[in-house]
Amino acid sequence: MNPAYRPYHPKWHRERMPIFWWLGQLSYIKFIVRELTSLAVGYAAVLLVAEVCALDRGAAAHARFLRFLAAPPVLAFHLLVCAALLFHTVTWLNLAPKALVLRVGGRRLPDGAVVAGHYLAWVLASGAVVWWLRGGL
Amino acid sequence: MPRPREPFFWALFSSGGMIAALVLPALALWLWVARPLGWVAGPTGPELAALLAPPLLRLCLFVLIALALFHWAHRFRYTLYDGLQLAHLYGLIASICYGGATLLTAFAAWALWHLPRLP
Numbered sequence: 001m002n003p004a005y006r007p008y009h010p011k012w013h014r015e016r017m018p019i020f021w022w023l024g025q026l027s028y029i030k031f032i033v034r035e036l037t038s039l040a041v042g043y044a045a046v047l048l049v050a051e052v053c054a055l056d057r058g059a060a061a062h063a064r065f066l067r068f069l070a071a072p073p074v075l076a077f078h079l080l081v082c083a084a085l086l087f088h089t090v091t092w093l094n095l096a097p098k099a100l101v102l103r104v105g106g107r108r109l110p111d112g113a114v115v116a117g118h119y120l121a122w123v124l125a126s127g128a129v130v131w132w133l134r135g136g137l
Numbered sequence: 138m139p140r141p142r143e144p145f146f147w148a149l150f151s152s153g154g155m156i157a158a159l160v161l162p163a164l165a166l167w168l169w170v171a172r173p174l175g176w177v178a179g180p181t182g183p184e185l186a187a188l189l190a191p192p193l194l195r196l197c198l199f200v201l202i203a204l205a206l207f208h209w210a211h212r213f214r215y216t217l218y219d220g221l222q223l224a225h226l227y228g229l230i231a232s233i234c235y236g237g238a239t240l241l242t243a244f245a246a247w248a249l250w251h252l253p254r255l256p
Contacts, residue, residue, distance in 0.1 A: 017222050035216040041157045042209030042238075044165055045202045049241065051168070052198075052248045055186055062182035070173040078169040085162045092158040099151075126163035132188065133167050133180060 034091045040084035093118040146211050146235070153208025156201055186252065195249045203242040210238035 022028035054065035068074060096118045097111035171177045180188055189195050214234045218224045 019221055021222075022220065032216070032220055035212060035220065038209045038212035038216065041153070041161065041205050042213070044157070044161050045205035045209070045245075046241065047169065048164075048198065048202055049245045049248055051185070052189075052245070052252065055182060055189075056248055056251050059182055062185075066173070066182075069169055075170065075173055078165070078173075082162065082165050082170055085157070085165050088154075089158040089162050092154050122159050125159035129160055129163040130167065132194075133164075133177075135180075135184065135188065 033087065037084045037088035037091070040081045041088060043081055044085065089122060093122060146207070149204060149207035150211035153204035153206075154212075157205050157208055160201060161205070189249075189252055195252065199246060199249050202245045206238040206241050206245075207235075210234035 022032045051062075051065055054062045069078070094115060097114040100114055102109040102114060167177060172179070179185075189198065211234070214230055217230050218227075223230060
């Protein structure tokens, strides 16, 4: 008999999950990286606020902000942020058919069509952003 | 555990994820990679101030910033729960994430509101 056994005091079997449980398998790593892209999204929001703030404080402050952006370590970090943002976009758009079920004429639109529509929206939105940044409005 | 507020935050997470997916890569690559490297000429400070002069565009930028922040708050909360096995810190993590996003959103609104005073 199990020596730890006590009558009426059952020990529940609970397996301890190690903190780095997701390192063992590539699909788990991809899942955690996908979830961590939220850090890049939040950072992008903060950086946008920072630029608006620099603008608020005048031309000298904004010039300092631009010099900060051009510093090589900052630029390297921002490349990493951009890679994470692209990973967020690709994983997010690929999951769209799971969240959005469209029916046309009583039939379910195939997943590929929903994904293609979302990628088209991405192209159009990116075009709008570039058009705006080049002084479109 | 009853969580009546969950659908509200999930909606913010979801719309924030969508707007971030569609808009942020182009914005980030242009402003934070291409512009510092000199691949594109602007926008410089005055140009950006002019781009943000219409109130509608400032509102758009505010919506983008706010939804992106709440997308981070919601997703990062669950990353901490599942990835780092911190589910027992439920209340603390939720208040730090949503509280931080709320504070930063309020700050963004304030900063964008003050822009028109620029030259």
